[in-house]
Amino acid sequence: SGKPVLHYFNARGRMECIRWLLAAAGVEFEEKIIERPEDLEKLKKDGKLMFEQVPMVEIDGMTLVQTRAILNYIATKYDLSGKDMKERALIDMYAEGIADLNEMIVQLVITPPDQKEAKISLIKDRTKNRYLPAFEKVLKSHGQDYLVGNRLSRVDIHLLELLLYVEEIDSSLLAPFPLVKALKSRLSSLPNVKKFLQPGSQRKPPTDEKALEEARKVFKF
Numbered sequence: 001s002g003k004p005v006l007h008y009f010n011a012r013g014r015m016e017c018i019r020w021l022l023a024a025a026g027v028e029f030e031e032k033i034i035e036r037p038e039d040l041e042k043l044k045k046d047g048k049l050m051f052e053q054v055p056m057v058e059i060d061g062m063t064l065v066q067t068r069a070i071l072n073y074i075a076t077k078y079d080l081s082g083k084d085m086k087e088r089a090l091i092d093m094y095a096e097g098i099a100d101l102n103e104m105i106v107q108l109v110i111t112p113p114d115q116k117e118a119k120i121s122l123i124k125d126r127t128k129n130r131y132l133p134a135f136e137k138v139l140k141s142h143g144q145d146y147l148v149g150n151r152l153s154r155v156d157i158h159l160l161e162l163l164l165y166v167e168e169i170d171s172s173l174l175a176p177f178p179l180v181k182a183l184k185s186r187l188s189s190l191p192n193v194k195k196f197l198q199p200g201s202q203r204k205p206p207t208d209e210k211a212l213e214e215a216r217k218v219f220k221f
């Protein structure tokens with residue numbers, strides 16, 4: 001069918017940023033949900049998981065693993081990684097910062113209850129005092145509609161995804177950042193993004209206990 005095929009369990013985890021980037025690029029994709037340990041074992045046995053891990057994406061005849069490598073390929077293929085080396089450097093820098101805060105949020109799901117409050121307040125602090133100020137400053141510095149090169153790139157999509165998670169934690173966190181908020185609403189009305197935000201799209205809901213239980217069954221952690 002030529003469509004990329006995403007192999008992961010039925011949750012956001014490390015695959016959601018890949019779903020977001022493909023959707024924003026207007027690329028239809030299929031998902032093979034890993035529901036049982038046997039599903040994962042079969043992928044390993046068939047030699048599809050170079051490091052015995054997922055996310056794994058079958059795209060253009062390749063079997064890619066490692067989230068960043070998959071994102072880099074998609075961004076390059078769909079012209080979402082800047083027009084030259086300097087734009088690419090900014091995009092890489094912003095993307096890594098976004099990934100750092102995103103990782104803190106992804107880990108929250110598997111944080112023991114007694115540590116959750118502390119983790120959440122650290123996330124709120126970093127959001128308010130480190131990450132959102134940095135992006136507000138970038139937008140203020142050039143007054144353009146996108147973070148890099150005055151056109152859509154992967155970091156706009158990564159930041160939009162992150163802002164939605166930040167809002168799920170505490171919607172007041174965005175209040176002090178008008179330019180970031182304006183970017184969020186501009187991006188949300190792009191046709192491909194608007195469609196992905198609609199109910200019924202392949203966007204995954206917050207990972208609840210049930211989804212976590214299913215993942216534990218598969219990954220035995």
Ligand SMILES: N[C@@H](CCC(=O)N[C@@H](CS(=O)(=O)O)C(=O)NCC(=O)O)C(=O)O
Nearest residue numbers: 013014052053054055065066067068219
């Ligand atoms: N660096 C890898 C890490 C992938 C990873 O740790 N995957 C986990 C699942 S999850 O963290 O994405 O939920 C896994 O397959 N773990 C199984 C194992 O490591 O044996 C990436 O970015 O893709």
